[in-house]
Amino acid sequence: MKIGVLFSGGKDSTFAAWLAKKQGYEISCLISIISENPESYMFHTPSISKTRKQAEAMGLPLVVKKTSGIKEAELLDLEEAIRIAVKNHGIKGIVTGAVESVYQASRIQNICNKLGLECFNPLWQKNQIELLQDLIKERFRVIVTGVSAYPLNGSWLGREINKEFISDIKKLNEKYQINPAGEGGEFETFVLECPLFKQPLKVTGANFSGEENSWRMELELK
Numbered sequence: 001m002k003i004g005v006l007f008s009g010g011k012d013s014t015f016a017a018w019l020a021k022k023q024g025y026e027i028s029c030l031i032s033i034i035s036e037n038p039e040s041y042m043f044h045t046p047s048i049s050k051t052r053k054q055a056e057a058m059g060l061p062l063v064v065k066k067t068s069g070i071k072e073a074e075l076l077d078l079e080e081a082i083r084i085a086v087k088n089h090g091i092k093g094i095v096t097g098a099v100e101s102v103y104q105a106s107r108i109q110n111i112c113n114k115l116g117l118e119c120f121n122p123l124w125q126k127n128q129i130e131l132l133q134d135l136i137k138e139r140f141r142v143i144v145t146g147v148s149a150y151p152l153n154g155s156w157l158g159r160e161i162n163k164e165f166i167s168d169i170k171k172l173n174e175k176y177q178i179n180p181a182g183e184g185g186e187f188e189t190f191v192l193e194c195p196l197f198k199q200p201l202k203v204t205g206a207n208f209s210g211e212e213n214s215w216r217m218e219l220e221l222k
Contacts, residue, residue, distance in 0.1 A: 002028040003120065004063070004082065004091040006108065008043065009051040011135055011142045011161065012097030012123055012181070014191040018138065019122040020095045021196070028089040029061045030054075031081050037069025046146035046188045046216045053221045057197040061089065079111050086115065093118030099126060100183045128181035132166050139195060143203075146188035146216040149178060154215040156187065157208060190219060 005017040007030035021027055032051040035043045055062035065081035067074040085091050094112055098105040098121045105121060112119040123131060135142055142161040147153065151172070159165055172178040178186050193200035205220035 001093055001118070002026045002089065002091050003093040003095050003118075004029045004031050004085040004089065005095045006078075006097070007032050007051055007054075007062075008048060008097070009054050009191060010097070010145075010189040011140065011191060012099060012131075014054070014097070014194055014196065015131070015135060015138070015140065016095050016097040016120075016122050018140075018194060018196055020120060023122070025093070025095070025120070027058075027060060027095075028091050029063055029085050030058070031063045031065075031085050031094075033074070033078055033081060034064060034066045035069035035074065036067065037074075043067070043069070043074070047190050047219045050190070050219055050221055053201055054191065054197070057199055057201060059198060063088070075107055075111065078108075079114070082111060082115060082117070086117070091117070093120055095120045095122070097121075097123055099123045099128065099131065099181055100179075128179065128183065129166065129170065131181050132161055132169070135161055136163070136166075139193070140191060141193035141200065142189050142191050144187050144217075145190045145219065147186065147210075148214045149176075149184070149186035150213045151176060152178070152187060152215075153213055154208065154210060157215055157217040158206070161189070188216075 003025045007013045033043045063085045067077035144159045202222040204222045207218045
């Protein structure tokens with residue numbers, strides 16, 4: 001089956017794409033929504049424009065749709081992007097990286113139902129520590145590009161998800177209930193290398209902004 005991947009460039013959507021491919025789905029395109037609202041309810045925003053580089057690394061077409069990021073109204077832009085993917089790339093289903101967010105999963109499912117598409121959520125309800133461990137096992141190189149929860153701060157930007165990261169995030173989960181996979185928006189990520197990429201991406205620079213426990217990083221890539 002030809003599928004489109006709702007793609008933010010972060011660990012969950014990229015890993016979901018990889019699992020879909022391993023299960024025999026044909027990835028026909030990636031679909032990225034670029035929100036003008038950094039606090040979007042639906043969409044990942046740090047370094048979202050760099051999904052173009054990731055699409056190039058995968059050799060896949062990228063459907064891009066901009067949205068003002070107004071709650072609920074942004075779903076109309078998502079639906080339009082999916083319609084474009086259906087028309088231009090013949091997709092019959094959508095893959096998402098949803099893990100726990102009922103808000104996101106239910107709204108994407110409603111769009112798929114409306115358009116007669118299958119909705120595939122390979123990470124749904126997966127143990128989140130296992131998810132991080134699986135990223136390492138599957139040779140994903142993932143870095144943190146945004147944080148938005150106490151006690152996370154700017155020092156976490158650029159950190160790679162590795163065994164040390166997992167150890168630290170476990171402690172924060174126990175003490176502060178930080179979601180280990182960032183499902184509550186505690187942190188955002190960007191994938192620099194994975195089995196889907198023909199070549200890894202290299203960070204050549206970054207622009208940092210934020211204060212206290214809310215920081216983001218816009219990457220420059222080669």
